[in-house]
Amino acid sequence: MRTASPKAPSESNLNTHLANSGLRLTPQRQRVHEVLREKMDHPTADQVFLRAKDKMPEISMATVYNCLDALVQCGLVRQVTLDRGATRYCPNMQDHSHFYCDNCGSVYDILQTISPEEADIKIPRGFRLDNIETNLHGLCPDCAAKAK
């Protein structure tokens, strides 16, 4: 009997998180997560689908949505909704906020957040505050240059 093949750290991490939510590690979920890590430009479900197909031509759109939902559910991916368009996905689970270019729609990670404590937000009695989402709006370097 062969010993279990050593797993890449990201894969075992993936498996752990999925297992904790009662979900299985499947090639599709692996591929979707890989796509997100390859280019962290906060793609939409549709973009993930197109990129995932390169190495897995038989994957379907429904599966991409399923996988994204599974990854979000088990805490490996964040959903990012910034405008009226399609939802975007982010595999960076470090505490961070998003800079959104209101002109071209590009999204950047900003490795800085505002904690509930330092924000000193006072919410009315009865509410339960779980986390604070911060979105920075403005212009990306390209658009800012053109705007002058």
Added chain:
Amino acid sequence: MRTASPKAPSESNLNTHLANSGLRLTPQRQRVHEVLREKMDHPTADQVFLRAKDKMPEISMATVYNCLDALVQCGLVRQVTLDRGATRYCPNMQDHSHFYCDNCGSVYDILQTISPEEADIKIPRGFRLDNIETNLHGLCPDCAAKAK
């Protein structure tokens, strides 16, 4: 010749803002804004449409979208996107943030924000930061009570 009829402050405010953006004050735009002020529960375009129809049965969905866009453009209404569902609209132009119940989807105004200064956000060179959007996630009183 009659003197101009005195306008309600909200109407003249509406007109001023629209005019500043080169837009006209129309009954439909007035009605849409009124609907938003009547019940500040952050309705979707569809909900605005249904409510607007009560007093203006001939208004169309396209017009509701047009009016909402016009009001957003001239700074009288804020767009609020919090999840994968439809965009919501808010006529409260005071600086405030939104509490979103991740369970039932209800939205509440929280009259407190984090200014770019006190947040002390450091954005990379070249970016132009215009404003910070803060969304508080958690459970509303009803859902928090049931969650126990």
Added chain:
DNA sequence: GCCTTGATTTAGAATAATTCTAAATCTTGA
């Protein structure tokens, strides 16, 4: 190993949300 059971994937249909188009209507200002 073989079978049962439940999880997952899949294609495609269905639905929801938004945008587009072109014609009709309204407003403004010459």
Added chain:
DNA sequence: TCAAGATTTAGAATTATTCTAAATCAAGGC
């Protein structure tokens, strides 16, 4: 009064997401 442009409208078109039911897959019991 008229021309030009803005706005509204219905409905088509598009985009985004969810649903459905059948096929496939994987794990655990025997």
